[in-house]
Amino acid sequence: MGNKNKIKKRYNRVAPVYDSLEYFMEKGKMGDWRENLWQMDIQNLRFEDNYFDLIVTSCVFCSVPDPIKGLKELKRVLKEDGRILMLEHMRSQNKMVGKLMDWFNWVSLYTWGANINRRTIENIKKAGLELVEVNNLMSDIVKEIELKKKIKLDKKNM
Incomplete structure (x- = not known):
């Protein structure tokens, strides 16, 4: 894991995909691509094993009820040499800030359904995924x- 933000350099074309599709759709260059979007429970994806090269969240x-189960599902549908890119907020490691996030988690949970105190890095490890880079x-x-x-x-190879 480094400070040079290699993720952005490698995948700088991932983020603007949605905007690009909107632009082409407005110009009549493609049909309504949204017809092919599916809504699913991330804890129970309807894709076969090793299906995706790249997953972006x-x-x-x-807001996932069982985040470890959801991460295990992403692992299941990810190809062996695939990657997952995540933009996530999580509980601070700072003792005071983390404790404040714990105390006020109920506000965000009942206001917009988000837990602000999830320990996502720990959950990633529990799900059996490997951190390549964290920024x-x-x-x-x-x-x-x-x-x-x-x-x-x-x-056999040991």
């Missing part, structure tokens, strides 16, 4: 994260 795991975007609360599947060591 943005502020998803604050703090706002203190240690908002992070840009790149993940991959953990490499399983074959006992």
Whole structure:
């Protein structure tokens, strides 16, 4: 994990995809691409194993009832050499700020359904995913994260 923000350099064309599709649709260059969007429970995805090369999430795991189960589902549908890019907010590691986030979590949970005190990095590890890179975007609360599947060591090759 580094400070040079390699994620942005490698995947700088991922973020503007939505805007680009909107532009082409407005210009009549493509049909309504939204017809192919599916709404699913991230804890129970209807895709086969090893389906995606790249998965991008943005502020998803604050509202998933069982975030470890949701992360395990992403791992299941991710190809062996695939990557997951996440933009997530989470509980601060600062003792005082973290405690404040714990105390006020109920406000955000009942106002807009988001848990502000999730321990997302710990949940990622519990789900069996490997951190490739983590960049703090706002203190240690908002992070840009790149993940991959953990490499399983074959006992024959040991």
